[in-house]
Amino acid sequence: MLRARVIGSVWSSKRLPExxxxxxxxxxxxxxxxxxxxxxxxxxIGELVLVSxxxxxxxxxxxxxxxxxxxxxxxxxEPNTND
Amino acid sequence: MLRARVIGSVWSSKRLPExxxxxxxxxxxxxxxxxxxxxxxxxxIGELVLVSxxxxxxxxxxxxxxxxxxxxxxxxxEPNTND
Amino acid sequence: MLRARVIGSVWSSKRLPExxxxxxxxxxxxxxxxxxxxxxxxxxIGELVLVSxxxxxxxxxxxxxxxxxxxxxxxxxEPNTND
Amino acid sequence: MLRARVIGSVWSSKRLPExxxxxxxxxxxxxxxxxxxxxxxxxxIGELVLVSxxxxxxxxxxxxxxxxxxxxxxxxxEPNTND
Amino acid sequence: MLRARVIGSVWSSKRLPExxxxxxxxxxxxxxxxxxxxxxxxxxIGELVLVSxxxxxxxxxxxxxxxxxxxxxxxxxEPNTND
Numbered sequence: 178m179l180r181a182r183v184i185g186s187v188w189s190s191k192r193l194p195e196x197x198x199x200x201x202x203x204x205x206x207x208x209x210x211x212x213x214x215x216x217x218x219x220x221x222i223g224e225l226v227l228v229s230x231x232x233x234x235x236x237x238x239x240x241x242x243x244x245x246x247x248x249x250x251x252x253x254x255e256p257n258t259n260d
Numbered sequence: 261m262l263r264a265r266v267i268g269s270v271w272s273s274k275r276l277p278e279x280x281x282x283x284x285x286x287x288x289x290x291x292x293x294x295x296x297x298x299x300x301x302x303x304x305i306g307e308l309v310l311v312s313x314x315x316x317x318x319x320x321x322x323x324x325x326x327x328x329x330x331x332x333x334x335x336x337x338e339p340n341t342n343d
Numbered sequence: 344m345l346r347a348r349v350i351g352s353v354w355s356s357k358r359l360p361e362x363x364x365x366x367x368x369x370x371x372x373x374x375x376x377x378x379x380x381x382x383x384x385x386x387x388i389g390e391l392v393l394v395s396x397x398x399x400x401x402x403x404x405x406x407x408x409x410x411x412x413x414x415x416x417x418x419x420x421e422p423n424t425n426d
Numbered sequence: 427m428l429r430a431r432v433i434g435s436v437w438s439s440k441r442l443p444e445x446x447x448x449x450x451x452x453x454x455x456x457x458x459x460x461x462x463x464x465x466x467x468x469x470x471i472g473e474l475v476l477v478s479x480x481x482x483x484x485x486x487x488x489x490x491x492x493x494x495x496x497x498x499x500x501x502x503x504e505p506n507t508n509d
Numbered sequence: 510m511l512r513a514r515v516i517g518s519v520w521s522s523k524r525l526p527e528x529x530x531x532x533x534x535x536x537x538x539x540x541x542x543x544x545x546x547x548x549x550x551x552x553x554i555g556e557l558v559l560v561s562x563x564x565x566x567x568x569x570x571x572x573x574x575x576x577x578x579x580x581x582x583x584x585x586x587e588p589n590t591n592d
Binding site: 438439440452458462464481483484494495 | 510511512539549550559561562563564565566568569580582583584585586
């Protein structure tokens with residue numbers, strides 16, 4: 178998995194109908210290394226996440242696998258710097 | 261998914277017969293980082309798109325999966341800079 | 344496979360329910376080239392390991408494949424520098 | 427798909443018996459970025475080609491998939507510079 | 510496929526039980542670009558080889574696919590520099 182920070186979201190009105198419900202979030206793995214990951218967890222901007230890529234992302238969905246090649250599988254726990 | 265800009269198209273007359281109807285579009289992910297993605301959405305030159313790569317691209321097609329490893333799954337909405 | 348050194352672990356409380364029992368370990372393949380691999384072998388920090396990536400990682404699990412794209416498949420034997 | 431130029435071929439006498447008939451061609455994606463792609467189209471040295479990589483390459487073959495992870499799926503039409 | 514030179518081998522005593530008989534060989538694709546490939550051909554140190562990566566490596570094995578993501582599929586014939 179990749180450890181990445183969510184830095185934004187993108188919208189796609191014209192798209193393949195097989196794309197499921199969820200959000201396209203832009204994540205940054207390292208400075209200048211970004212990709213778009215699909216999110217079904219309600220992840221917010223700024224969260225640190227784990228991203229699985231490739232066919233295992235599509236395979237997570239039930240039924241016919243959608244053409245999704247990157248999926249946020251969890252948020253990484255971070256120490257609360259306000260404590 | 262990769263966020264990429266469509267910068268051209270390529271034609272292939274001599275090719276495997278299993279390649280489906282659609283267009284081969286050249287997209288640029290970052291300066292100098294280009295690939296050829298298959299398009300079934302009628303995407304035009306200059307559009308910003310989402311590209312899925314690997315076996316999930318081939319898996320989108322019905323029936324026998326074609327040897328396609330990159331598929332444009334949608335266009336990214338962009339603010340209309342003319343407004 | 345990648346040869347990598349385990350350098351830490353991450354926790355994810357908010358995550359997809361399909362993630363199996365095991366640990367998320369951060370491994371370093373080369374300076375600055377890190378990924379998160381799933382571990383079911385009880386691997387410790389500092390161990391040198393073999394990591395398989397992609398769908399073969401998910402395919403190792405029995406039953407429905409989880410959305411895991413990197414798996415530690417073994418520890419690399421190292422000469423005991425204390426001898 | 428990758429856009430690449432065929433720059434040579436390689437022979438392998440000692441190899442797995444599951445490798446099908448065809449040629450191993452060396453292709454260059456960018457200066458210094460080369461891979462070996464399998465060819466069933468009779469592609470010649472110097473041709474510009476489309477290469478699919480990963481499991482979709484193996485999946486093109488009928489019957490049991492061979493351990494082939496890069497396949498030339500077509501030649502890119504080039505303007506005839508002699509006209 | 511990758512063209513790579515075998516530069517060493519690694520041993521793993523603590524490993525997943527699903528790993529089949531064979532050797533883990535370290536191969537170098539380019540200076541500084543190394544990976545561990547599984548070998549069932551009895552390949553020796555110094556040989557130039559073809560390596561297939563990803564799920565096609567695991568798919569070569571009969572029965573349940575092992576968590577192997579890189580397989581030496583053949584040795585590349587080299588001119589005998591002693592002739």
